Amino acid sequence: MARSLPKSSTSPSSSSNDTTTTTNNNNKPNAPMFGVDSNTQGGGVWAQTSSKREKLAELLTELKETGVDTGLKGMDALTDAAVGDERLDLDLVCGLGLLVQRVDGGFDGISSSSSVDDDDRMVFENNVINRSIEQSAKDATKKLFQLLQKSVSSSSSSSSSSEDGGEKHEGEWNKYKFEATMNEAIRILNEGILPKKLSEKPIAGSLDVSHPFCYLRQFVSDDNDSVADWSEKKDDNDSSNNNDSGMDLKMQQQIETLNDITSHAFTSSTILYRTLLLRSVAQTLLENWDKLTTITSGDIDRAAVSKVTLPSSSQRSTVNAQSIHDIFTAYATKSSRDWVQSWWKVIDADSDGLIDQEEMNTCVELTIQPVHLALRDVFDMAMEVCPVRTVGLGGEEEAMKRRAWFLMAGDDNVDMTPSESSTITAQQQPKLSWRNRRKELKARKILTKTFQSTLDRHFRDQVELPHRLRCIYAWAEKSHQDNKLDSILVDASEEWGAGAASAVMGRKRYVELEPKISYTEFREVQQRHFAHLDKIGGEIVTSFKEDIWLLQGKKRQNKELKRDCFLFLLGVSLIDMGIGMA
Numbered sequence: 001m002a003r004s005l006p007k008s009s010t011s012p013s014s015s016s017n018d019t020t021t022t023t024n025n026n027n028k029p030n031a032p033m034f035g036v037d038s039n040t041q042g043g044g045v046w047a048q049t050s051s052k053r054e055k056l057a058e059l060l061t062e063l064k065e066t067g068v069d070t071g072l073k074g075m076d077a078l079t080d081a082a083v084g085d086e087r088l089d090l091d092l093v094c095g096l097g098l099l100v101q102r103v104d105g106g107f108d109g110i111s112s113s114s115s116v117d118d119d120d121r122m123v124f125e126n127n128v129i130n131r132s133i134e135q136s137a138k139d140a141t142k143k144l145f146q147l148l149q150k151s152v153s154s155s156s157s158s159s160s161s162s163e164d165g166g167e168k169h170e171g172e173w174n175k176y177k178f179e180a181t182m183n184e185a186i187r188i189l190n191e192g193i194l195p196k197k198l199s200e201k202p203i204a205g206s207l208d209v210s211h212p213f214c215y216l217r218q219f220v221s222d223d224n225d226s227v228a229d230w231s232e233k234k235d236d237n238d239s240s241n242n243n244d245s246g247m248d249l250k251m252q253q254q255i256e257t258l259n260d261i262t263s264h265a266f267t268s269s270t271i272l273y274r275t276l277l278l279r280s281v282a283q284t285l286l287e288n289w290d291k292l293t294t295i296t297s298g299d300i301d302r303a304a305v306s307k308v309t310l311p312s313s314s315q316r317s318t319v320n321a322q323s324i325h326d327i328f329t330a331y332a333t334k335s336s337r338d339w340v341q342s343w344w345k346v347i348d349a350d351s352d353g354l355i356d357q358e359e360m361n362t363c364v365e366l367t368i369q370p371v372h373l374a375l376r377d378v379f380d381m382a383m384e385v386c387p388v389r390t391v392g393l394g395g396e397e398e399a400m401k402r403r404a405w406f407l408m409a410g411d412d413n414v415d416m417t418p419s420e421s422s423t424i425t426a427q428q429q430p431k432l433s434w435r436n437r438r439k440e441l442k443a444r445k446i447l448t449k450t451f452q453s454t455l456d457r458h459f460r461d462q463v464e465l466p467h468r469l470r471c472i473y474a475w476a477e478k479s480h481q482d483n484k485l486d487s488i489l490v491d492a493s494e495e496w497g498a499g500a501a502s503a504v505m506g507r508k509r510y511v512e513l514e515p516k517i518s519y520t521e522f523r524e525v526q527q528r529h530f531a532h533l534d535k536i537g538g539e540i541v542t543s544f545k546e547d548i549w550l551l552q553g554k555k556r557q558n559k560e561l562k563r564d565c566f567l568f569l570l571g572v573s574l575i576d577m578g579i580g581m582a
Helices: 051-065 070-080 086-104 112-121 131-161 175-193 212-218 233-242 249-287 289-293 297-305 321-333 336-347 357-385 396-401 434-462 465-475 500-505 519-529 536-581
Strands: 002-004 172-174 318-320 484-491 508-513
Touching: 051 070, 051 536, 070 536, 086 212, 086 249, 086 357, 086 536, 131 172, 131 175, 131 249, 131 321, 172 175, 172 321, 175 249, 175 289, 212 249, 212 357, 249 289, 249 321, 249 357, 289 318, 297 508, 318 321, 318 336, 321 336, 336 357, 336 519, 336 536, 357 434, 357 465, 357 536, 434 465, 434 536, 465 519
Parallel strands: none
Antiparallel strands: 002 484, 172 318, 484 508
């Protein structure tokens, strides 16, 4: 017995007409009217309201009142409104955005696997960036895949040699083998990512110009240039600079050197971020064994009807080894569009390509979690190797002495030759006054707290992840069970709660099974209504940039409010003094 799933009048269909018709009640002029946007085009209706967006619009309106042309630049006008060291925070966010866009696949739809090959072929002439950091990350990644390949091969050979009812099975990992492999993977990646132990207590003024994350603020790309071509632009810039006869030879050498250093830092940062992603994947897998092996209630009911025996613990005892290997391959060489599919194969234990709605939600959550962990690691390491304010180095003069040209307000302060740049090494921590140290640590604490808040709230609250997943499942045209509810009768059991007497007497319970969804069906709706999943890291960094805009905008508002209050009180005091003297 089957019946159709309930649908709203605005739910999408598979017909050629994709437009959504909305019923308007002419008898009620005050009835709500829903426009067509990225959320309502397919029939979904949820509020396009956000306190963050409203506050950003308010700050933008205030800038417009001061004479700033916000119509041309839009929200980027808030970046131009930043003054002093506030620009350093926005430069950090922009550099981090370019880094994650390169790994996510970029806004131009490039394949991340091609960018990995480009990173390996890049040759740089400077000796500023510590090449051992990049090489350690590459070696750790190589050892990781050797470990996975060896484990997969051994499990496949051992499982194929044993027969169960004359049927051969693919390589599987039990919980012990799974945890041992993941722990060993984390150990290998820790050795490659952390050549030195990071300090547990924040240190103000620490500067390591040999670390690639130290140059995040220098990663800049034009709007019309793809991220994949950014690191290769230095060759074109160098040739154009050489043809410019009006430019001083020393200045040309400085520009070429700085371009080479920054490009090298970008390439090394990309490799290091990919390795951090792999470690985060191993941590996520290790912590979510139960989610990967839990058998849903729908599968239990289907097995009861089909007379198939399932584990009494409602959990599978093994996971597919090759599917785990494919997850690491996806995060190491492919774009974020492929990450969901790799997790999908792990959760799909019977390899029929279909999973329940509950398993679909778990798949998406597990896809996002490694990105959260890796981005937090990148952010913490960036805070460790470079101060967030020039005051953290003792001011701009001290920063210039220590060759921290990436913290300068402009290129006028840069005075570096190729011979000088080759001798740059990690500097010792300067002795800061208590006031400067307090300012540096306070700024770092605010940035860290804001970034953690962005990680916690963006997908859950601002993107409305649970609601979007419900809509994707409801709107997808599922071929399983002809997209209908399947009503079945299942024998009662002690586990169900009816007691042993009900099981003996043959009592049954009525169950409605919802259809499963395939990845193709999920992808068809997801790329239209949940495109955030195709650029996970970019979405988080963009939200972080908006949070920085809010912090700086509120700071400007508070400053103006204090000024107005001071002027008001001063005026009242003068008037009162005048009245008293009269």
